[in-house]
Amino acid sequence: MKNRWFYIVFLVLFGATSLHALAQADTLTVGIYHNPPFVIHTEEGGYEGLSIELWENIAASADLTYRYKEYSDFIGILKRLEYQDIDVTINPMDVNDSRVQKFDMTQPFFISSIGVAIPFLNRSPFTVFISNIFSLAFLEIVLLLIFVIFVFGFFLWLVERRHNKFQFRPGILGLFDGLWWSAVTMTTVGYGDKAPKSNMGKAIAIIWMFTAVIIISSFTAGIASTLTISGLQTDIKNAEDIRLANNISVVGATNGESYLLQEDIPIHKTYASPIIALRALAKKENDVLLYDRTILQYYINRLSLDEKVKLLPFTLKENYQSFMLPKNHPDFDLINVGLMKEIQKERWGDLQRKYDVKGN
Known part of the structure; x- marks a missing residue:
């Protein structure tokens, strides 16, 4: 029992x-x-x-x-x-090749893309132009240009001061004469009021003329690039413009980071979360933020950043998104x-x- x-x-x-x-x-x-x-x-x-x-x-x-x-x-x-x-x-x-090989991926239910966000600037074109002219990058280029002009002007004055005292005077005034000659020669103005007479002076002049053509082209391009980059907040219109930007930020281990690495575009700063990245962008600590467009839009609305951060109308690389299961799941x-x-x-x-x- x-x-x-x-x-x-x-x-x-x-x-x-x-x-x-x-x-x-x-x-x-x-x-x-x-x-x-x-x-x-x-x-x-x-x-x-x-x-x-x-x-x-x-x-x-x-x-x-x-x-x-x-x-x-x-x-x-x-x-x-x-x-x-x-x-x-x-x-x-x-959805990508490696994941499809390792996992079962469902029919995509969402198409995401990399969004581009920038600080929202309420500045007139005139204000942007003035700030660019007095920017440190622009000033550095101008100072370097003046230095190169001075170097060639100094060497010509050093050679000509004994052979051409009327056009290249002794002392400080003579240094200014050399600087004046160097500047008008570089800009191809060529007033003709000053010209070297010695053979050494003429040799320096020939070298300077050919060098000046290359230098003035390079400096013109450099100045234009600096002004463009400084005004990017209003000039980014497509993916190609991203390459001109300084201070591009991303969130770590995301499609935005992968995109910049693939395109060999420098990353200024990587953040741990989109919230931190957006707040830094709102404070103008960076010029551009690349991240999932849908999530950017969500946080811009939720954090009330619509007056501080602007989401640009174009997108980068699209991605199909799915649910994911282990391979051969019943x-x-x-x-x-x-x-x-x-x-x-x-x-x-x-x-x-x-x-x-x-x-x-």
Whole structure:
């Protein structure tokens, strides 16, 4: 009799344990990280956002049981996916060759692109021109030009002062004569009031004439470039203009950083988060910020930076974004079909408007 009761208790406990294990096995672990407006960790400890609501609609339609597991960033999620510790990540993940080979990627549900943000300047063209003229970079070029003119003028005066005392006088006045000759020769004005008479002086003059042609072209280009770069806040109109910018900032380990590295464009500063990067841009600590356009727009609105930061109308490199699962996951087809059905519904457009985002 005792043995019978023992077996009954054992079977009940074993059955309960098995059911619990089955329930756990059927519960999908959804890896997420805080990434507004797609995944937002609320103050109450819950989650909301575009990806969260999209996933919950898919799960409800497919009758999926799940639990969220939060990570600090997408790198942690990629590692857990590779080890198959999680079943799916619903943060938008860029589709690329290496990821398609390692993971199952769903139908893209969003198209992102690299946005370009600059400080918002309420300055007139005249103010911009004046500030450029008195900028340190412009002043350095002008001073270097004067120095080169003085060097050649000094050498000519040194040679001519004994052979041509009337045109290249002794002392300080003679130095000014040399500077005057050097300047008018460089600019090809050539008044003819001063000319070398000695053979050495003529040789210096010939060298200076040919050198001046090269130097004046280089300095003209340098001055034009300096003025253009200084006024970039109003002159960036396309991707090519990015190359002219100084002080370009990015957020680390993002498409913006990858783009600049691929294009061999120098990065001035790398930030840990878009919030820090945008606030630095608003303070004019940088000239340009490259980051995901959707997220930039979201934070500009949420942080009330629309009067301090301007998001330019063009975008750089587009990226298709998807949910991601471990390779050969048994629920991939179910989730993928559910996603495709969901993004064709009218409420998907409502969700994008709710979170003030729109894929390109």
